[in-house]
Amino acid sequence: MTVMTKPDDRTLVPAKRWGVRGTAAATIAARLTFEHVSHDYAGLAAVRDVTLAVEPGEVLCLLGHSGCGKTTLLRIAAGVERQSTGRVLINEREVAGPNAFLPPEKRGVGLMFQDYALFPHLTIADNVAFGLTHLAKSEARHEAVVALTRVGLADYADDYPHALSGGEQQRVALARAIAPRPGVLLMDEPFSGLDRRLRDAVRDETLSVLRETRATCVLVTHDPEEAMRMGDRIALMRKGRLVQLGGADDLYNHPADMFVARFFSELNEIDAVAGTGEVETAFGRYAAPGISPGDALDVCVRPQGVILGEPGEGRAGRVLRRRFIGEVDLVDVAVEGLDLPIKARIRDGGRFAVGMDVGVRLDERDVLAFARQDDDS
Numbered sequence: 525m526t527v528m529t530k531p532d533d534r535t536l537v538p539a540k541r542w543g544v545r546g547t548a549a550a551t552i553a554a555r556l557t558f559e560h561v562s563h564d565y566a567g568l569a570a571v572r573d574v575t576l577a578v579e580p581g582e583v584l585c586l587l588g589h590s591g592c593g594k595t596t597l598l599r600i601a602a603g604v605e606r607q608s609t610g611r612v613l614i615n616e617r618e619v620a621g622p623n624a625f626l627p628p629e630k631r632g633v634g635l636m637f638q639d640y641a642l643f644p645h646l647t648i649a650d651n652v653a654f655g656l657t658h659l660a661k662s663e664a665r666h667e668a669v670v671a672l673t674r675v676g677l678a679d680y681a682d683d684y685p686h687a688l689s690g691g692e693q694q695r696v697a698l699a700r701a702i703a704p705r706p707g708v709l710l711m712d713e714p715f716s717g718l719d720r721r722l723r724d725a726v727r728d729e730t731l732s733v734l735r736e737t738r739a740t741c742v743l744v745t746h747d748p749e750e751a752m753r754m755g756d757r758i759a760l761m762r763k764g765r766l767v768q769l770g771g772a773d774d775l776y777n778h779p780a781d782m783f784v785a786r787f788f789s790e791l792n793e794i795d796a797v798a799g800t801g802e803v804e805t806a807f808g809r810y811a812a813p814g815i816s817p818g819d820a821l822d823v824c825v826r827p828q829g830v831i832l833g834e835p836g837e838g839r840a841g842r843v844l845r846r847r848f849i850g851e852v853d854l855v856d857v858a859v860e861g862l863d864l865p866i867k868a869r870i871r872d873g874g875r876f877a878v879g880m881d882v883g884v885r886l887d888e889r890d891v892l893a894f895a896r897q898d899d900d901s
């Protein structure tokens with residue numbers, strides 16, 4: 525079924541359906557390896573000593589704040605930027621390094637950027653066939669239509685990009701990226717131009733297309749939720765360095781440091797004194813492997829780990845503010861002995877009225893303690 529879009533209101537109408545699952549052409553996934561890759565722009569270190577192997581068929585999300593070097597790393601993998609030092613390998617073959625430099629078109633790498641970059645003067649089929657220069661025209665057209673079929677837009681092959689909504693243009697860009705059957709697909713913030721409602725559906729469908737094509741995929745994002753949703757693994761970067769690499773569970777439950785913890789959740793910072801393998805806080809003692817007496821500490825608790833109960837059940841507190849934010853309430857509580865209020869994130873928070881006295885405890889699973897890091901590392 526197709527629905528016509530009005531040019532001035534395209535994102536509000538139901539989108540054309542995605543194509544049938546299992547119809548994307550498969551690829552032979554490649555391994556992409558960065559070995560001690562660093563890159564400077566006129567003396568500014570954008571990427572610092574990154575070593576990382578993206579396994580065949582894996583979706584790896586490069587996550588980090590703006591300016592941390594994600595796009596630069598992607599551009600280095602693509603071959604549109606040449607790193608200052610280190611090597612890039614695709615299937616154990618050096619594609620960039622002291623011994624070799626393959627241009628982008630020789631790497632078997634597909635690219636997809638946030639602005640889709642469709643050519644307005646080419647039809648949708650010609651846009652998708654653009655990279656298929658090694659094929660005869662009729663074969664290229666066939667492959668383009670196969671890719672468009674998977675994203676549900678084969679009926680629009682002979683239209684021009686302006687006839688499609690933003691979400692549909694994104695799907696054309698995906699079809700164009702997968703049509704040459706790249707061994708590695710590099711995606712830079714591919715969903716950032718979509719409104720939130722559309723984004724979830726497009727992400728899920730994109731993931732199923734990636735699974736079908738079996739391409740190895742590196743996806744750049746600054747959104748932790750997107751990384752958790754899309755990535756088999758997440759590589760979190762900070763100031764050009766890889767800070768932590770692992771599954772969403774690892775990064776969330778076992779953050780390497782305060783920076784990682786803060787990336788995935790809002791945190792309440794609390795004062796604490798270091799003991800041997802534990803920290804002592806106003807709420808009691810909590811296990812903290814690796815901590816020694818005398819360590820400078822960063823200790824925090826996630827808002828969902830703050831438990832509010834009857835007065836006497838834990839530390840004395842008083843409710844300062846409550847906001848319902850959908851599914852849960854955020855409750856600010858002044859706690860005896862703490863300089864700053866603590867935030868609790870709780871279900872059914874309606875029972876906590878402003879001014880009410882409460883008892884405050886912490887769920888030990890949400891208490892995180894780190895020996896303090898040098899912020900400029």
Ligand SMILES: Nc1ncnc2c1ncn2[C@@H]1O[C@H](COP(=O)(O)OP(=O)(O)OP(=O)(O)O)[C@@H](O)[C@H]1O
Binds near residue numbers: 595
């Ligand atoms: N062509 C360039 N010339 C000079 N400096 C650059 C260039 N491209 C990027 N930089 C700088 O390199 C650093 C890393 O930029 P990069 O675009 O890789 O980060 P990013 O994590 O992808 O950020 P964003 O999410 O904002 O795109 C930044 O400080 C940026 O200003």
